[in-house]
Amino acid sequence: MIASKFIYLVPNFDDEGEWDDHDWIEYPGRIVAGVLSEILQGLGYKVEAVDSEGPKGWEFSFWDQGVQLWMRVGxxxxxxxxxxAPGWLDIFGRKKKVFTRMIERLAAALAADARFGNIRWYTKQQMDAGEWEEGSMSGRDEPPA
Incomplete structure (x- = not known):
């Protein structure tokens, strides 16, 4: 990945998946992923359908200025x-600029959307250090630089 960010959030609606006492029929997160997809579409991004990745969650790709971006909800x-922003090569920094702009726009949209609360942003370094764990207040209300 050229760039990555992590968000923890709490939806103000149910998305508990479906369990049959033995196994998951549908993992949680599909509804949250669908709402986030709609938000991105409203911001003008070209968004693919949300797909199940089983226990990993739900994911989809979306594009801005010909740059592929990606989201997974678990x-x-x-x-x-x-x-x-998938890929390893970004010679002119275009992917990173598009990604940064998307993060800024998504942060503003989430902050204004009453369907979500307790939104916490993390860097990869914070995630790797375990700063996301329950009870940790290290996440920020705004995306880290």
Whole structure:
């Protein structure tokens, strides 16, 4: 990934998945992923359909200025949102600029959307250090630089 950010958030609606006493029929997160997809579409992004990745969660790709971006939604503690710009080569920094702009726009949209609360942003370094764990207040209300 050229760039990545992580969000923990709590939806103000149910998205508990479906369990049949033995196994998951549908993992939690589909509804949250669908709402986030709609928010991104409203911001003008071209968004693919949300797909199940089984226990990993729900994911989809979306595009801005010809740059592919990616989101995965998983039910870990609250809901973990992973955002990325796939690929390893970004010679002129275009992907990173598009990604940074998307993060800024998504942060503003989430902050204004009453369907979500307790939104916490994390860097990869914070996630790797375990700063996301329940009870940790290290996440920020705004995306880290």
């Amino acid at each position: 039910a870990i503690e609250d809901f973990l949102i992973v955002l990325g």
